[in-house]
Amino acid sequence: xxxxxxxxxxxxxxxxxxxxxxxxxxxxxxxxxxxxxxxxxxxxxxxxxxxxxxxxxxxxxxxxxxxxxxxxxxxxxxxxxxxxxxxxxxxxxxxxxxxxxxxxxxxxxxxxxxxxxxxxxxxxxxxxxxxxxxxxxxxxxxxxxxxxxxxxxxxxxxxxxxxxxxxxxxxxxxxxxxxxxxxxxxxxxxxxxxxxxxxxxxxxxxxxxxxxxxxxxxxxxxxxxxxxxxxxxx
Amino acid sequence: xxxxxxxxxxxxxxxxxxxxxxxxxxxxxxxxxxxxxxxxxxxxxxxxxxxxxxxxxxxxxxxxxxxxxxxxxxxxxxxxxxxxxxxxxxxxxxxxxxxxxxxxxxxxxxxxxxxxxxxxxxxxxxxxxxxxxxxxxxxxxxxxxxxxxxxxxxxxxxxxxxxxxxxxxxxxxxxxxxxxxxxxxxxxxxxxxxxxxxxxxxxxxxxxxxxxxxxxxxxxxxxxxxxxxxxxxx
Numbered sequence: 137x138x139x140x141x142x143x144x145x146x147x148x149x150x151x152x153x154x155x156x157x158x159x160x161x162x163x164x165x166x167x168x169x170x171x172x173x174x175x176x177x178x179x180x181x182x183x184x185x186x187x188x189x190x191x192x193x194x195x196x197x198x199x200x201x202x203x204x205x206x207x208x209x210x211x212x213x214x215x216x217x218x219x220x221x222x223x224x225x226x227x228x229x230x231x232x233x234x235x236x237x238x239x240x241x242x243x244x245x246x247x248x249x250x251x252x253x254x255x256x257x258x259x260x261x262x263x264x265x266x267x268x269x270x271x272x273x274x275x276x277x278x279x280x281x282x283x284x285x286x287x288x289x290x291x292x293x294x295x296x297x298x299x300x301x302x303x304x305x306x307x308x309x310x311x312x313x314x315x316x317x318x319x320x321x322x323x324x325x326x327x328x329x330x331x332x333x334x335x336x337x338x339x340x341x342x343x344x345x346x347x348x349x350x351x352x353x354x355x356x357x358x359x360x361x362x363x364x365x366x367x368x369x370x
Numbered sequence: 371x372x373x374x375x376x377x378x379x380x381x382x383x384x385x386x387x388x389x390x391x392x393x394x395x396x397x398x399x400x401x402x403x404x405x406x407x408x409x410x411x412x413x414x415x416x417x418x419x420x421x422x423x424x425x426x427x428x429x430x431x432x433x434x435x436x437x438x439x440x441x442x443x444x445x446x447x448x449x450x451x452x453x454x455x456x457x458x459x460x461x462x463x464x465x466x467x468x469x470x471x472x473x474x475x476x477x478x479x480x481x482x483x484x485x486x487x488x489x490x491x492x493x494x495x496x497x498x499x500x501x502x503x504x505x506x507x508x509x510x511x512x513x514x515x516x517x518x519x520x521x522x523x524x525x526x527x528x529x530x531x532x533x534x535x536x537x538x539x540x541x542x543x544x545x546x547x548x549x550x551x552x553x554x555x556x557x558x559x560x561x562x563x564x565x566x567x568x569x570x571x572x573x574x575x576x577x578x579x580x581x582x583x584x585x586x587x588x589x590x591x592x593x594x595x596x597x598x599x600x601x602x603x604x
Contacts, residue, residue, distance in 0.1 A: 161475065362452075
């Protein structure tokens with residue numbers, strides 16, 4: 137399905153975000169809650185399908201400094217409520233009220249925060265890494281400490297689940313920094329141009345896009361099942 | 371399970387709401403989104419279990435002037451995205467930004483708003499009424515037009531699904547106004563004292579209560595299945 141799916145450019149996705157704000161009056165805290173929940177639900181079903189014996193997967197959630205990090209904090213909280221064994225690594229914490237609130241909500245439910253990646257960091261360390269470092273707006277060079285973190289997770293052998301875009305990829309140009317390719321990609325609202333050739337497992341999260349936005353940008357609608365908040369396209 | 375479940379008083383529920391705000395820093399737009407989604411999901415599964423042949427149930431969502439109405443607007447939007455045939459009746463619309471935004475989000479996805487209940491209003495009109503008129507803070511007399519609306523829905527023979535508490539019931543005292551008893555109750559966070567003797571179908575919606583709040587108020591935890599946001603207790 138990936139090949140026939142509409143992949144949006146940076147400009148189109150920026151336009152959609154503006155329409156969510158101006159035309160839909162979606163509040164950031166509302167939208168981020170829906171996005172993070174959708175991502176958590178996609179991972180939950182993915183694990184159920186691929187590792188049904190692992191009831192409490194160990195997931196390391198890596199949180200970047202922006203909105204993509206906020207999505208990851210929301211997903212971490214919901215996964216914890218689903219019974220997952222969650223750890224958060226959040227190396228750069230901006231002083232932004234919304235992100236501080238989302239952090240508190242994770243601390244409040246006893247999710248441990250680690251200060252660095254474990255010294256012995258390999259495929260046995262976690263069942264999944266949920267990568268919420270950078271989103272579709274990332275451009276330019278990867279600065280420290282994220283350069284080292286991205287290299288380490290890429291080399292770890294742990295299954296990587298990227299939220300929205302693989303961190304360090306550019307929305308239109310793709311993996312220009314020659315970093316890792318995730319096993320699983322959970323695109324928010326629509327797949328981005330960078331994932332056109334992606335051959336891993338691909339979910340679209342976000343069953344909240346009104347038809348007028350679907351029509352305006354010519355989006356493809358994922359095959360949503362039941363009341364699921366995600367659809368699988370690859 | 372109802373009989374063994376902790377039912378909270380008005381004072382306890384007010385304390386929980388204060389803790390959601392002060393201790394969890396849950397934003398109203400975030401919490402209402404979670405509550406409304408949970409209620410929509412509970413109704414979705416309820417219909418799947420009881421009316422599996424009705425794929426696109428007709429639901430009249432009645433929206434009151436406060437936060438309970440906000441929950442109902444969120445539930446209406448999600449149910450529409452699930453493919454339901456939704457109509458909204460929202461007779462008194464306060465000029466509050468959050469409620470106006472939630473209203474716009476329903477208008478944006480072509481949910482029709484009606485100005486009065488249909489003249490021929492009986493058990494064939496809708497599969498369900500989602501009652502989001504009043505929540506657990508309701509006290510005193512039922513004013514017009516809600517008095518007439520509540521009488522009409524009670525007499526309609528349509529299955530009524532109440533969000534949080536049956537509208538016009540008082541949290542601690544119950545059905546003091548001798549109005550209707552719903553078929554299905556979707557309590558938010560915890561069942562209220564008024565539902566202690568309730569014998570209908572009862573869901574608890576809201577898988578977002580941290581353990582410290584569960585412990586502080588001695589709450590019972592519903593049997594959440596999978597990644598469902600609701601648990602069935604009756």
